[in-house]
Amino acid sequence: MSAIEGAFCRSSPWRAFARRRMLPWALDGFDLHGDVLEIGAGSGAMAQGVARTLPDARLTVTDLDEAMVAAAAARLHRHPGVRVERADVTALPYPGGSFDVVTAYLMLHHVGDWRDSLSESARVLRPGGVFIGYDLTDTPLARAVHRLEGSAHRIIAAAELREALAVAGFTDIAVDTSVREHLMRFRAFKRAV
Numbered sequence: 001m002s003a004i005e006g007a008f009c010r011s012s013p014w015r016a017f018a019r020r021r022m023l024p025w026a027l028d029g030f031d032l033h034g035d036v037l038e039i040g041a042g043s044g045a046m047a048q049g050v051a052r053t054l055p056d057a058r059l060t061v062t063d064l065d066e067a068m069v070a071a072a073a074a075r076l077h078r079h080p081g082v083r084v085e086r087a088d089v090t091a092l093p094y095p096g097g098s099f100d101v102v103t104a105y106l107m108l109h110h111v112g113d114w115r116d117s118l119s120e121s122a123r124v125l126r127p128g129g130v131f132i133g134y135d136l137t138d139t140p141l142a143r144a145v146h147r148l149e150g151s152a153h154r155i156i157a158a159a160e161l162r163e164a165l166a167v168a169g170f171t172d173i174a175v176d177t178s179v180r181e182h183l184m185r186f187r188a189f190k191r192a193v
């Protein structure tokens with residue numbers, strides 16, 4: 001991620017907007033429960049919203065970038081049920097079947113091997129567990145903004161995500177686009193055995 005985007009993700013206007021507007025939109029009424037893993041959590045804005053409003057969720061908040069992990073740890077240290085750890089989503093350091101929910105907010109497009117994020121999320125979920133979140137979609141605007149600010153990215157089309165979720169072993173897949181097709185929120189279940 002570029003310095004510009006890193007600073008944007010850590011800024012207080014974005015954190016407030018993400019927590020108040022994007023989090024309820026992305027979850028769309030889904031009640032986070034049990035053991036919840038957030039991947040690519042940045043500075044912990046969404047996790048802070050979850051920790052405040054859904055105290056029953058046991059949160060593990062992760063990111064690849066040490067600076068983001070430090071920012072999230074500082075933000076979340078008052079919430080005793082929250083673990084903050086460095087983790088690469090393409091090789092998650094958790095045994096299979098560790099979580100009830102995996103959340104991914106605005107992060108898949110930063111992972112070059114984004115399909116590995118899906119298979120790793122499926123692996124660490126318990127049967128019947130949920131992978132939920134949102135991302136940008138592949139529009140000319142999203143591509144232009146990322147080219148200008150210079151961060152590594154691979155913007156994903158909604159149909160491509162739907163197909164890759166199925167390949168990763170998810171079922172009951174919903175990918176809905178919104179805001180004139182600029183955003184997509186997704187929800188998919190790991191097959192119950």
Ligand SMILES: C[S@@+](CC[C@H](N)C(=O)[O-])C[C@H]1O[C@@H](n2cnc3c(N)ncnc32)[C@H](O)[C@@H]1O
Nearest residue numbers: 040041042063064065068088089105106107110
């Ligand atoms: C645009 S930020 C989104 C942060 C946060 N989810 C939010 O909504 O504010 C994308 C995040 O994905 C993280 N990231 C990129 N590649 C990753 C990987 N392979 N594993 C884990 N996190 C990654 C980046 O470090 C960055 O914090």
